[in-house]
Amino acid sequence: MNTSQNVSEGAGNNVNKPLIIALDFPGLQEVKGFLNEFDGEKLFVKVGMELFYKEGPQILTYLKEQQHQIFLDLKLHDIPNTVKNGMKSLASYEVDMVNVHALGGKAMMEAALEGLEAGTPSGQQRPACIAVTQLTSTSEERMQQEQLIGHKLQEVVLHYAALTKKSGLDGVVCSTLEVPMIRQKVGDKFLTVTPGIRLANQGVDDQVRVATPETARMNGTSAIVVGRAITGAKQPLQAYKQVKQEWEGVQV
Template sequence: MNKPIIALDFPSEIEVFQFLNQFDEKLFVKVGMELFYQEGPDIVRKIKDLGHDIFLDLKLHDIPNTVKSAMKGLARLGVDLVNVHAAGGKNMMEAAIEGLEAGSADKRPMLIAVTQLTSTTEEQMQKEQKIPLSLLDSVLHYAQLTKDAGLDGVVCSVHEAKNIADVCGETFLRVTPGIRLPGGDAHDQKRIATPDYARINGSSYIVIGRAVTKAENPVEAYKKVCQLWEGI
């Protein structure tokens, strides 16, 4: 069972290490835009120096050559997982892989693509993106496009994970944010689920944030997430 990924949605390095120093084990953590844009690449290097795995969640979406060049640089940070927006298209995603391979000294980081954000509802998608499909059909289309481009998987909601596995195969990763502990606040997410629901419904990795990082006892909250995720 893959480790739950903890979203380090903190604004500063000080808060990150105050959080990480509470744990006596190696974690899989997510560094997103908020932290990366405040602290820069050094925060990634410092977290890696502690032995933690890192999902660098920057959701690149630009012309293929720009994404290729950016990925070449990100690969040199030694992260384990990175992502792009599938809406950038097949050529962009293929360029992202080329950049990662060019920048990697050894095995390239895993690369996944965002299908639809877990904060997006079907009504929003149809109205604002002008996509005349169901949300599930849009997600499955992006997932197949991502697989055709040679990526390792997608970011999706738990509620689409099993469908994606049926279409793209079990080895195609389904990384699912929007994870909450039972009774937890949904915050700004629309399509949420608990760790045990995610396990049953086909997630490969789960991403959990405030339910752990803002908990009164983050270590105990993380243990609870792991128990539910592992079916203990």
């Protein structure tokens, strides 16, 4: 599957713009219990550090057996050679999307892409590779004071997005609030994958730069990543349907 093409076909076409559910659970049994609520529906899910470090590759095998698409969210950030070899290993899992930190720089991102291409089995499409600009839990004040970055947050995000595209990657992880300026800078075919999605009546938890699914749709986001708004809901399937309706602009 060409994930990059599938996600990016048309900024206004939500048929090809997935809702990615963040499976931020401690283990496989919790994942199975959650997915049982969906009665066999084929989903696009995100596997992050907590789940992958606990369960390892078996969690990916299980999800693929259930025919779910997978965003493996490990945010690699190291010297170029280490990231290249790491991505070569991750490519063998045949997931749909992986990521790095843009802060690692152009050489590191280029090495990540080299590793992915080298590790992708013959005849298969390599995973889409995107780069984190600034985490949606990061405020401008925190970035300036703790990371000692003396620019405006939007300037930093835009710079990282342009650097990511120059490095040959498929897109970035950013706040949906930053999508319009990124599209203006680097074009509509560049993926913008946005976490920090909340329904209007929900709290922000530890996130800072948040938005509703409707705002993400109006801003032209390529894909949204939704975690606790769905996984923490008393009725996850109902919450999923509500988010999906807002994201796709469906009138109910």
